[in-house]
Amino acid sequence: MSDYTITIGTFIAIQAIVACGLNVIVGYAGQISLGHAAFFGIGAYSSALLTTAGGLSFWSALPLVLFITGFIGLVLGLPSLRLKEDFLAITTIGINFIVVSVFLYVPFFGGALGIGGIPRVILFGERLRGTPFLFLCLAFLAAVQLASWLFTRSWSGLACFALREDESAASSMGVSPVRFKLAAFILGTAMAGLGGALYAHFMRFISATDFGFPMSVMILSMVVLGGMGTLWGPVLGALVLGMLPEVFRPLTEYRMFLYAALLLLMIRFQPGGLLGESSFARQIFSRLKGGNQE
Amino acid sequence: MLLDVQDLHIAYRDIEAVHGASFSVEEGELVSIIGANGAGKSSILNSLMGLVPPRSGIIRFRGEDISRIPSHVRARMGIRIVPERARVFPRLTVRENLRIGLYGIHEPAKEKERLAWLYELFPILEERGSQDAVTLSGGEQQQLAIARALVSDPKLLLVDEVSMGLMPKLVDQVFEVLQHLNRERGLTILLVEQNALASLEISSRCYVLETGRIQFEGASGVMRDDPRIREAYLGL
Numbered sequence: 001m002s003d004y005t006i007t008i009g010t011f012i013a014i015q016a017i018v019a020c021g022l023n024v025i026v027g028y029a030g031q032i033s034l035g036h037a038a039f040f041g042i043g044a045y046s047s048a049l050l051t052t053a054g055g056l057s058f059w060s061a062l063p064l065v066l067f068i069t070g071f072i073g074l075v076l077g078l079p080s081l082r083l084k085e086d087f088l089a090i091t092t093i094g095i096n097f098i099v100v101s102v103f104l105y106v107p108f109f110g111g112a113l114g115i116g117g118i119p120r121v122i123l124f125g126e127r128l129r130g131t132p133f134l135f136l137c138l139a140f141l142a143a144v145q146l147a148s149w150l151f152t153r154s155w156s157g158l159a160c161f162a163l164r165e166d167e168s169a170a171s172s173m174g175v176s177p178v179r180f181k182l183a184a185f186i187l188g189t190a191m192a193g194l195g196g197a198l199y200a201h202f203m204r205f206i207s208a209t210d211f212g213f214p215m216s217v218m219i220l221s222m223v224v225l226g227g228m229g230t231l232w233g234p235v236l237g238a239l240v241l242g243m244l245p246e247v248f249r250p251l252t253e254y255r256m257f258l259y260a261a262l263l264l265l266m267i268r269f270q271p272g273g274l275l276g277e278s279s280f281a282r283q284i285f286s287r288l289k290g291g292n293q294e
Numbered sequence: 295m296l297l298d299v300q301d302l303h304i305a306y307r308d309i310e311a312v313h314g315a316s317f318s319v320e321e322g323e324l325v326s327i328i329g330a331n332g333a334g335k336s337s338i339l340n341s342l343m344g345l346v347p348p349r350s351g352i353i354r355f356r357g358e359d360i361s362r363i364p365s366h367v368r369a370r371m372g373i374r375i376v377p378e379r380a381r382v383f384p385r386l387t388v389r390e391n392l393r394i395g396l397y398g399i400h401e402p403a404k405e406k407e408r409l410a411w412l413y414e415l416f417p418i419l420e421e422r423g424s425q426d427a428v429t430l431s432g433g434e435q436q437q438l439a440i441a442r443a444l445v446s447d448p449k450l451l452l453v454d455e456v457s458m459g460l461m462p463k464l465v466d467q468v469f470e471v472l473q474h475l476n477r478e479r480g481l482t483i484l485l486v487e488q489n490a491l492a493s494l495e496i497s498s499r500c501y502v503l504e505t506g507r508i509q510f511e512g513a514s515g516v517m518r519d520d521p522r523i524r525e526a527y528l529g530l
Binding site: 155158159161162165166168169170171172173174175176177277 | 343344345364365366368369370374375377381382383384385386390393394395397398442446
């Protein structure tokens with residue numbers, strides 16, 4: 001594989017991890033979030049600071065990074081207990097802008113210069129770069145997918161689905177809305193934190209603008225494109241949206257136009273996403289399955 | 295006394311929907327609250343479940359004031375509701391809908407027994423087990439909503455306008471099931487209905503609610519023969 005392919009692949013794997021996290025919040029628990037990049041950023045900044053100023057290794061910093069992002073996710077998830085739909089969407093956008101401003105204007109976070117000199121990940125005495133680092137990201141993506149799958153199979157997952165479908169009906173079945181919305185925020189933001197940590201050690205230089213509102217929109221687009229609430233949707237979404245700019249490189253000028261056209265086509269023909277209910281992929285799959293049974 | 299409600303007021307912003315209702319339900323009773331559309335029946339049931347906060351008043355369940363307790367805790371205490379228009383979880387399968395009803399109850403042996411009993415009561419639910427609830431007909435959704443509430447073995451079942459939107463034959467069927475649950479299983483039921491005649495027939499006591507106030511109360515058999523009730527509510 002060329003360096004170019006490996007770089008694109010690593011970006012896609014990292015963004016897929018972050019998109020899987022958003023899928024837990026938006027797809028499973030039904031809480032809209034347009035500020036997910038903030039948690040991607042919080043993960044990246046905490047890992048960067050812990051491994052540069054803090055002097056920790058990537059591995060000893062990682063549990064702290066997950067804890068920090070998950071905890072901030074819990075605190076910033078609190079508005080979701082009182083706000084719904086549009087209001088929650090606007091609030092989460094606000095959270096994204098506030099977090100970026102804190103990174104940008106508080107000198108502790110390196111200000112506009114960001115943080116540089118982030119060490120590489122060391123595994124078995126090897127400094128990971130190129131293909132090994134890509135495999136590390138893919139291994140983490142597999143772990144995230146496993147966690148998501150286990151979550152959908154658990155009581156907590158079922159409780160979240162019920163909340164997404166009908167909050168008051170769920171709470172009159174004994175499901176605590178507070179507990180499970182916050183559980184989804186903690187799990188989803190911790191996954192974003194993991195993605196952020198990998199991003200920091202891949203780029204080795206980060207700045208606040210990497211984690212702005214456009215990134216949040218991008219991540220949400222991945223989840224929507226692939227299929228909200230499906231297990232593989234966010235991964236597929238990350239793959240498609242990660243590769244499109246490369247495929248359409250000659251058409252760079254028209255990139256935004258192509259995105260818009262793609263989203264409109266999705267809304268018109270596949271509103272549930274590429275892997276969502278009643279999507280082409282699902283129909284073909286169930287037809288194949290039906291055919292085998294006959 | 296299983297449920298004892300004193301001077302319940304319910305308001306939506308400035309508009310008061312229920313002006314001081316007092317009523318009670320004994321263990322093993324089937325009590326109905328009848329009244330026209332907009333009388334405040336559903337508001338009362340929702341506030342018993344904790345979905346609508348009362349402005350004032352006391353709701354005692356087994357002697358404990360539950361009026362400030364959140365709904366999921368009330369559900370654990372053994373109060374379950376069959377909501378108006380069923381409100382099943384549309385994109386979850388029938389089986390998943392029933393599993394939500396079991397949330398927080400970890401007794402696998404008992405669960406199996408309850409499910410087997412419910413499948414006997416509503417065979418269609420077993421047949422449609424792996425289908426999404428949204429694909430069920432209105433009557434089947436209503437059955438699922440009842441089963442979802444019953445699967446936890448509640449102490450008090452609240453039933454909100456179960457006849458609405460169902461064809462007459464199904465209404466009879468659903469009422470028969472409720473009567474059976476009450477008589478044979480000793481389940482305490484509080485029923486809220488626009489269909490006054492049908493609910494008077496199966497309930498032992500009845501309250502008549504009119505624009506947020508309880509106007510009459512008494513044994514259902516007596517009510518059915520009361521000329522005022524017959525004229526105003528039964529249209530006879």
